[in-house]
Amino acid sequence: MDPLIELVGVSKTFPSQEGDIPVLDKLQLAVEPGEFISIIGPSGCGKSTLLRIVAGLEVDIEGEVLVDGVKVTKPSKTRGYIFQEHRLFPWMTVQENIAADLPLKNPEVRARVKELISLVKLEGFEEAYPKQLSGGMSQRVAIARSLLRSPKVLLLDEPFGALDAFTRAHMQEALLEIWQQNRTTMLFVTHDIDEAVFLASRVVILDPRPGRIKEIVPVALPYPRDRTSEAFQNLRTRVLRSLEHKQEEEEAWSI
Amino acid sequence: MNRTLANISAVPGEVKPQKRRTESARRPSFRQRRWVKGSLLPAAVIALWELGSLGGGIDPLLFPAPHTIIAEFWNMITTGELQSHLKISLLRAAAGFLLGGSIGLFLGIFAGMLRPVEDYIDPTIQMLRTIPMLALTPLFILWFGFGELSKVLIISLGAFFPMYINSFQGVRSVNAKLFEVAEVLEFSRSKQITKLLIPEALPNILLGLRLSLSFAWMALVVAELMGAERGVGYLIQDARSFMQTAVVFIGVLIFAAAGKLSDSLVRLLERRLLKWQDSYKGKN
Known part of the structure; x- marks a missing residue:
């Protein structure tokens, strides 16, 4: 290989x-x-x-x-990158952070974001802001944000x-x-x-x-x-x- | 594996999202109390003033009693005089603010993003900023006459600087680490501006907006005192020359009220747009 x-x-x-x-x-x-x-x-x-x-x-x-x-x-x-600090955008909610530059209005993006939120076990926190999250949760959002782009x-x-x-x-x-x-x-x-x-x-x-x-x-x-x-x-x-x-x-x- | 799946969300120390309902239910009474606190000082001053006037200890020519000011105020409203002055003043302030504020916002963001732009324009702007507005008014009258143009331009000059400085500062305070994230996620140039730069600069931009509005009001007085046939500034000037002290007070109060009102509107906007902020809000 x-x-x-x-x-x-x-x-x-x-x-x-x-x-x-x-x-x-x-x-x-x-x-x-x-x-x-x-x-x-x-x-x-x-x-x-x-x-x-x-x-x-x-x-x-x-x-x-x-x-x-x-x-x-x-x-x-x-090539997704997870930094030592979560580096989430503080003005975006969890789902907005995962979508980042992609439009949540797009049903395809929305569906993928939903999928990833359940993958990282953050159901119920879609609308939460980073300031409301613990360190582990924030890092999971960051991982979901990377995974949405299907990195190699x-x-x-x-x-x-x-x-x-x-x-x-x-x-x-x-x-x-x-x-x-x-x-x-x-x-x-x-x-x-x-x-x-x-x-x-x-x-x-x-x-x-x-x-x-x-x-x-x-x-x-x-x-x-x-x-x-x-x-x-x-x-x-x-x-x-x-x-x-x-x-x-x-x-x-x-x- | 399923067991670990279920465990993940039960990590100790995790917080549930705040329940909005309880928060908003508590808010009105809290707001009301703050409103009362803010009104205590002016109310006390007015009460003392009224008492002093009734007792005859205060010269009515310099300090007309609050009740005579209110009577005069009512009189000016019923004749429609006040509204016509206020209307022209508002129009001037709005035009000047929109002109100066938007140029300031644009140039501030532009210079903040691009170092060469900063190098070329910032020193000049910083120099012009220190010139007192009153020193410039004679020139503005010479160049643009006594008409509306010179007034709007003076106001826009006043509104320009705070907007420029704060939006520039806002762009420069953008976290370089978040820019790296935008790079890794391959944000387009326009997304970098709309999704990262503007939101991150927003607290400063809104501060610029507040300052810019209040500077527009101050510049309005300068513009209207230098020669106008209408407007709240003219009203004050005119009343002073006829020793109608009550009218002067009304003019001053109008400025205070309009200034506070516009400031409150921006702060309302701040609360809505910056609810994501995690900064210190003062002790209760």
């Missing part, structure tokens, strides 16, 4: 007063259609930057990103990072359900090992400064996953070790 997303030698530097700072260094990655990829790494490893590059929000890069064989040069609704891939940048543990667990299950129903390819950035292993079919571990792919851990556990199972814990430990390894090195180096 041809990969849906291909990173070919992607490097990115940020200019600073002391010269250019490398953020990502020659990243190479192929994502199959329908895969659920978690990208994990310590803060400053450029994982969010990587996601922004795939989205087309950062275009000043070396190398290239191909989606369906076409080079990414600008953002597109075929959903790019999620620590979307549940600001939620409490219970809400977060519910959101993870909800996201897996959506994934299983729609088979939308997922690229999920997180700094939570548990989350990464729980969700993904492959966990990509990034090294910081400059961001490099250190290891890709396949998670061959069947869904729904049991966090308390031994197999899960073993994988969790493996990812943790891989991450810790670098941090020890770095501490030694910084002394």
